Amino acid sequence: MSAESTLLYLDGVSVSFDGFKALNSLSLVMMPGEMRAIIGPNGAGKTTMMDVITGKTRPDTGTILFEGDTDLTRLREAAIANLGIGRKFQRPTVFEPHTVWDNLELALKAPRRPLKTLTYAISRDDRSRIEEILDITRLSALRSRQAGSLSHGQKQWLEIGMLLAQDPKLLLVDEPVAGMTDAETEQTAELLCSIAGKHSVIVVEHDMSFVRALGVKVTVLAEGSVLAEGSLDAVSANQQVIDTYLGR
Amino acid sequence: MLLRFFLMGLDRKAGIVLTILAILAVAVPVMTLWVPADSPFHLSVFTVSLLGKYLCFALLALALDLVWGYCGILSLGHAAFFAIGGYAMGMYLMRQIGPRGVYGNPVLPDFMVFLNWKELPWYWWGFDQFWFAAVMVLVVPGALAFAFGWFAFRSRVTGVYLSIITQALTFALLLAFFRNDMGFGGNNGLTDFKDILGYDIQADTTRVALFVATVAALALSYMIASGVIASKLGKVLVALRDAESRVRFMGYDTESYKLFAWTLSACMAGVAGALYVPQVGIINPSEFAPASSIEAVIWVAVGGRGTLAGAILGAVLVNMGKSYFTGALPELWLFALGGLFVAVTLFLPKGLLGLGAQLKAKLPGRKASPLSNAQPADQKGA
Ligand SMILES: Nc1ncnc2c1ncn2[C@@H]1O[C@H](COP(=O)(O)OP(=O)(O)O)[C@@H](O)[C@H]1O
Ligand SMILES: [Mg+2]
Numbered sequence: 001m002s003a004e005s006t007l008l009y010l011d012g013v014s015v016s017f018d019g020f021k022a023l024n025s026l027s028l029v030m031m032p033g034e035m036r037a038i039i040g041p042n043g044a045g046k047t048t049m050m051d052v053i054t055g056k057t058r059p060d061t062g063t064i065l066f067e068g069d070t071d072l073t074r075l076r077e078a079a080i081a082n083l084g085i086g087r088k089f090q091r092p093t094v095f096e097p098h099t100v101w102d103n104l105e106l107a108l109k110a111p112r113r114p115l116k117t118l119t120y121a122i123s124r125d126d127r128s129r130i131e132e133i134l135d136i137t138r139l140s141a142l143r144s145r146q147a148g149s150l151s152h153g154q155k156q157w158l159e160i161g162m163l164l165a166q167d168p169k170l171l172l173v174d175e176p177v178a179g180m181t182d183a184e185t186e187q188t189a190e191l192l193c194s195i196a197g198k199h200s201v202i203v204v205e206h207d208m209s210f211v212r213a214l215g216v217k218v219t220v221l222a223e224g225s226v227l228a229e230g231s232l233d234a235v236s237a238n239q240q241v242i243d244t245y246l247g248r
Numbered sequence: 249m250l251l252r253f254f255l256m257g258l259d260r261k262a263g264i265v266l267t268i269l270a271i272l273a274v275a276v277p278v279m280t281l282w283v284p285a286d287s288p289f290h291l292s293v294f295t296v297s298l299l300g301k302y303l304c305f306a307l308l309a310l311a312l313d314l315v316w317g318y319c320g321i322l323s324l325g326h327a328a329f330f331a332i333g334g335y336a337m338g339m340y341l342m343r344q345i346g347p348r349g350v351y352g353n354p355v356l357p358d359f360m361v362f363l364n365w366k367e368l369p370w371y372w373w374g375f376d377q378f379w380f381a382a383v384m385v386l387v388v389p390g391a392l393a394f395a396f397g398w399f400a401f402r403s404r405v406t407g408v409y410l411s412i413i414t415q416a417l418t419f420a421l422l423l424a425f426f427r428n429d430m431g432f433g434g435n436n437g438l439t440d441f442k443d444i445l446g447y448d449i450q451a452d453t454t455r456v457a458l459f460v461a462t463v464a465a466l467a468l469s470y471m472i473a474s475g476v477i478a479s480k481l482g483k484v485l486v487a488l489r490d491a492e493s494r495v496r497f498m499g500y501d502t503e504s505y506k507l508f509a510w511t512l513s514a515c516m517a518g519v520a521g522a523l524y525v526p527q528v529g530i531i532n533p534s535e536f537a538p539a540s541s542i543e544a545v546i547w548v549a550v551g552g553r554g555t556l557a558g559a560i561l562g563a564v565l566v567n568m569g570k571s572y573f574t575g576a577l578p579e580l581w582l583f584a585l586g587g588l589f590v591a592v593t594l595f596l597p598k599g600l601l602g603l604g605a606q607l608k609a610k611l612p613g614r615k616a617s618p619l620s621n622a623q624p625a626d627q628k629g630a
Contacts, residue, residue: 054497056493056497076496077493077497078496078499078500078501078502081496081497081498081499082499086497086498087497089494093491093494095483095486095487095490095491095494096490097486097490098483098486098487102483105480105483106480106483106484106487106498112499112500112501113501113504114481114484114504114505114508117479117480117481117484118253118476118479118480118481119253119479120479120480120481121252162498166498166499
């Protein structure tokens, strides 16, 4: 498959840590507007895959292209983020001393250079965009709370809200529902589905009912490469997948 | 725009700090120059210079708090910027001596004549002009900090490693300035100043004027610092202090943010040193001693890291203590300082300014907000 017209194109990406292959010739293609769920056992390399896309880890070999022509393996984290790739970490990381509002304001798409932020004054558009995100993430009432005092689930939503505020073309979401209650999980699935369409999304998740609720194409990773790809039903029926993952 | 910037930083705390400084700027001159010497309200010139010295340290502490409290950069070498600012001022004061030196050379300072130097080294050029020295007070510490920060931050040196290399920086400068052939007076440093801007440096009015200038510099720096903290840039700084990689993944080039705060802080430290030197009458390499930088860290910790006002309070209180101890029980001072640091770390993690919040949290029937003592974690991002 050629990289043209793809949003994200990974081909033969390998990463090893002290000889241990965390990614082993991984190939994956995402089209614009697509939402994809990635599942796989612990240590399969899901987080490492996000690390190489976002510039945190440099791959040993392989190609990573964004929008068909931008080579991500040469860019630093901030530059990659500014291309339009947003990331939510496995462990929620919001800026605890700041208010919910300030967290969103920091994430909001706006000039990122120090002299611009030194003189930044919030515009009417920015304000209404933040209001909108507060609304989507159900955090309106908590806008002036310090982010550190939010519940685990609220932090996760705030972080998703921060991703939305960045208005990225591609969102990478790592285990968003780990540690959430069933109700929160359900709301998170709704939230992500409402985001999809305008943005492309890659969600890594263990929780099968959550993946089912998303209802999107699934990629199964194991030992650093793709084991199977297709609808959840199709991959669940795949014997290899059952053996390495679902069967356990 | 500038006005908006300053207004942004004007919260209640800033109001209190600036009011106190304004009162000092008026009361101290009046009490020194106009209140008769036999009145209990009279201040001696000696006391004024001592207060001026404390406020120079307060400015150094403020500068340090900007990087330590808000960016998480624990500098163990900030006294280096202070000392460089001091040397720049000292060079100006040396050149003002003119032919009144012991050797009567109209151009060369005494120590150069003593070392048989025939002409002024190029880096002393221009220091006969006050404006030039004043610019150098900002530019030299700023440029050094920029160069140092550029390499350190780009290479992603953080935490303890960064602290160690800041300490190495000041130590290297200490050794360099000790050398006679550097042209900065070797271990004697620069001293025997006569006048500043044409005024006798020993005169009461000059001393009072220097004090008022120090208060003004501290007030202006406080306003700049709190304006920066209140801006979106300041919020980015606090964010990267706690979770730098998260800020990077949001598209901020965190290195340039740290570089901005670091360079600004070094310039403030330089100004502090420049105001310190005419008030104490000497600058020598001992200002570069690693212990000076560590003391500054203790002032900030005592007052309350990440509060700006706490840095000022801590610097003044600890130095008052030091003046007392070095007079009464000189051999105990270092123990007292070390003990103080341990005590503050253990019992007052947020310093004196955090004491109120800490007590409130302990009060029965009141639930502590889990965030009132959110400590900046040293995390590297998930
Ligand atoms: N920085 C690192 N250094 C060494 N080993 C790592 C590092 N990051 C990940 N690994 C290893 O790579 C493998 C894949 O990890 P990860 O991508 O986090 O898996 P997943 O997110 O799928 O559970 C694991 O065995 C992990 O221990
Ligand atoms: Mg993982």
